[in-house]
Amino acid sequence: MNSQTGFLLSSIKYGENDAILHCFTEEEGFQSYFLKGIYSKRNKKKALLLPLNQLNFSLNPGKGNGISSILTFELVKSNDLYSDIRTNTVVFFISDFLNQNLKHENKNPNIFFCLNEFIDELALKNYQSHLIFLIKILTIQGVSPLLNNGEYLDPETGTFSLNLSHQLFNREISSIWKDIIASHTPYEIKIPQSLRKDFLDSILVYCHYHMTDFRIPISLEVIQQIFE
Incomplete structure (x- = not known):
């Protein structure tokens, strides 16, 4: 035992x-x-x-x-995440994402700590915390974009370039990616409400290129509707 x-x-x-x-x-x-x-x-x-x-x-x-x-x-500890429809929706989306995309992940203290940190943020009603968390997971797994002077993130190469290579990754969305990756306190970054849907879509596109056997969470439609 x-x-x-x-x-x-x-x-x-x-x-x-x-x-x-x-x-x-x-x-x-x-x-x-x-x-x-x-x-x-x-x-x-x-x-x-x-x-x-x-x-x-x-x-x-x-x-x-x-x-x-x-x-x-x-x-282990109780979190009141299920009485609020928005935090509840985020919980189901992230658990769905992790269940589908961490199946081959061995012991990784950084991911475990990152999950603890994310849940604490969500308990504080940080309704954009799932967006930050997904970028942090990419960073831990060593597949987040490499920072340089380019303005537009190319999701296929994982680098920033001088020219737009994908319609989702415009100057505003690419800038948010840069800010989160470069920040020591990314959960404090404010992502405009009007950009959150496109930003989440951009994360999923990026994951498609850089995570083996990536699957889009089946709860994506629900979280997009809740945060419209």
Whole structure:
């Protein structure tokens, strides 16, 4: 038996009462766990299975290549992110993004710390924090753009050039990318409301070029509608 701490990215019902949890853990990166009986009528802990909740698990290692089973789990800290429709939408979008695009990520303390930092910002009603967080993830993974004197970000090469190469990456959007990458306090940068939709679209285009097997989160349409 061992213990792991991780952020819940998704839970999938398995059979009538069981579940498979996908988590990003502090100790081992992306992991999947089997949780028995969580959906039985008497089990009140199902209420803890909310995206990006930070949980501590006691585990029974799986045999051979089998996944570990969760014996017990507890909430590490409580965040009131689910009563506000905007923060709730951001939580589901980011958990969806991470669940689809971190499946091959091993232990990475920087990503774990970055998730903690992002949730703290979101708890403070920073409604643009997901945009900053996604750029920080690209930076941690070593695929963020290289800064130079160019005005327009070329999403395919990951460099700034003197000429527009993609319609989304105009001077304003490219400037926001530069500001976030160069800043030591990027969460303090204010992204104009009128540019946030295009800026998020630009991040997803960039991810398409630079993240292996990148998939657009299925919750994209919802978050775009909420923040229109």
